[in-house]
Amino acid sequence: MTNASKGVIDPQKKDPNEMFVGWASAPAVDRRFLLGALPAGLAASAGASWLIANELDDPGAGAWLTNATHQVTGVLTNHPYPMIRLADARAPFGMRTILVVAQGKCTSGLRLGDVAGKAVSASGVLIQREGRQMLEVPLFLGDWLKLADEEAAEPDALTNPQTEPLGKATLSGTIMDSKCFFGVMKPSLGKTHKACASLCIRGGIPPSFWARTRDGRESVLLMTDAQGGPMSMDILPLVADPVTAQGEIVRVGDILEFRADPNDYRRI
């Protein structure tokens, strides 16, 4: 608008019907209104932001320790998923099992066939949640993985860990990807994480079955097929949904596996 037009509206004129025009000075009545409305808007905005963020659910106890490289020495196995078993006299059953996953969401490309069953020393980023641990490593073999002294790693006790069937059970809970659940994503449960969990499991990250006991304790079991092999991709549509399944609980070393046919899972 022309400069000449700007002088037409007198900001001092106290006419309640005076109209705000963007290219002119605001009328006094609008200025008075804005002097109250603008701070009120900021206060309402700040209050709403605080309220919304303050009500978020507990994201879980996981941790992704990206600021340090962690080294573990033990026996590497590929079955049903890549994992390293290491001797630990203070741990239940005298050993700890650490799942091994690649960076990102594609672990299925991790080729460990040549060193599977051997004592290794591996370094990577540790992911952990309430005693459960996972090592995140580069997708391709490199300096992060070295053969270790077999005697030091006690391979005989770790290569074939004690397997104990604990009986058949019908479990209700949620299928999630172990990597996010252990600490990479917080929160890692629920529908907002369903697509990510599905993508991770599709990429080869081990699926886990998460259930909460009546007294509030978390129970997490590594999912396998009925024979103890890697779980089929048929479960992908059910990931992150409330499901139930009948299967067998088996202790392998220090971890619990839930062995069930993928077709036995039902959405609740």
Next chain:
Amino acid sequence: MGHQYKAIQWNGNKIVYDLYVLASTGMFITIFMITGLATQPGGHPADPVILFIRALGVTAFALLTVILTIGPLARLSPRFLPMLYNRRHLGVTMFIVASAHFGLALFWYHAGGPLNPLVSLFVSNPQYDSIPGFPFESLGFVAFLIIFVMAATSHDFWLNNLSAPVWKALHMLVYPAYALLVMHIVLGALMTEKSMLYPIMTGGAFLFVSGLHLYAGFGEWRADNGMKSLKAKGWIDVCAPLDIPDMRAVIAPLPKGDRVAVFRYGGKISAVTNACRHQNGPLGEGRVIDGCITCPWHGWQYRPSDGISPPPFTEKIATYNVKIESGRVFVDPKPNPPGTRTNPALIDMEGASL
């Protein structure tokens, strides 16, 4: 006005408006992040990236909610016209925040896997046959596409080249986009988070926006309905001349659904279309300033007698022939071509035509 195109035609009000929008948006996101990281529900720190994704999503939805309330609020009270003046900058700000939410969520949840992230967005949750299980991400994506098209065509260059009706129709898609975003939240975050605050706030925002539009729309319907008897063939009896406030207008419905704005300025009465050439703003809710009809939305101006913007501007709107007979103002419902000069009806001291 639009005789030439510049990226932004700045003035003092626009600068103040934009600074306020940036400050409030930045403050909202900052408080969300600080609160989310500091409160640590259950004693567990939140994931900063996911928290940021949520902060951006909440901010974008809040901005769109505010944007959609401005129109009806400005119809209900002229005190809200300053919010409307630079609303498109608020819209572009919302688009930038929504883009960051979309981009970061796509990267964080869908990148680095065995599928293309955009493919993963649509197939990782295949429950399209279920309402509670429906993949909320796809709803957000469609809403984002609409918002992108709106932001890309927000400049007056597109308004002029697409024509006002096409542009207006395109930008009315903001309502389906808002509905999609409400469902994006309902079928996503609300199915994950336990707090009742979120359904209350989301539902409240939706009801507030809907209610305001219904209330403002009801006011227009009632005004139109009050003049229903005037919808006859031939010239339309609008009102008595002095029923029109000086320098303002009475809006009357026309038989074909359009509206005419009948202005009184001193002892003269002229009639023009109620739709501004710029963004279809309600000219009849504006005023005559400096001898020109001035749109309440963005201050575009037209001379009452010929509907042409004052030099150097060249925009034109349709005019209507008007006359005063037996103490009543009559309007010919047939519009003149935009920019057609008409003879204003003249009022005598008693309100009858001279």
